[in-house]
Amino acid sequence: MPYCPECNTEYKETVMHCSECDVDLLPGLVPSQGRGSVDWYVVHSVPNEVSGYILKSVLEDEGIEVFLRSNEIPAYGGLKGTLVKSEWGEILVPTYSVQRALECIKAYIDSLNQN
Ligand SMILES: [Zn+2]
Structure with a gap:
């Protein structure tokens, strides 16, 4: 939003x-109060937990701080059908890292597509 x-x-x-x-x-x-003055920006959505953690480690390898946010609500025990979003979650990075993060994600996806 x-x-x-x-x-x-x-x-x-x-x-x-x-x-x-x-x-x-x-x-x-x-920006949530609990995260200090850093503004977080959604750079990518991920379809499942595995790809979320892979992308997170790709970005962290580049020295980018990453917040992996899941859309799943634990209290509902994985009843994802009730959620509007079909993705599992989202990758967020601080706004000052957005450009670099987007480049890293693109390079990573390009490398996947070459196989
Ligand atoms: Zn206003």
Whole structure:
């Protein structure tokens, strides 16, 4: 969901601009208070846990800090059919690493496709 970097309000996907603050919205997540001042950005979604951890290690090998977020809700014991998203989870990196992370993911996927 896009959010406003000024007031941290989440908006619908179709909204591009916060009318309260008169600033453009950023894609991704509202930065959570528990993560300090680092803004996290979703760079990729993953279909399952295994590919999530593989991509995480690919990025960490490049010295990029990675947060792997699962869409599964443990309390529901894997009842994923009730969730809107079909992906297992998402790869997040700090906004200052987004460009490098995207390049690493692309290089990794390209190398897979060559096989
Ligand atoms: Zn705002």
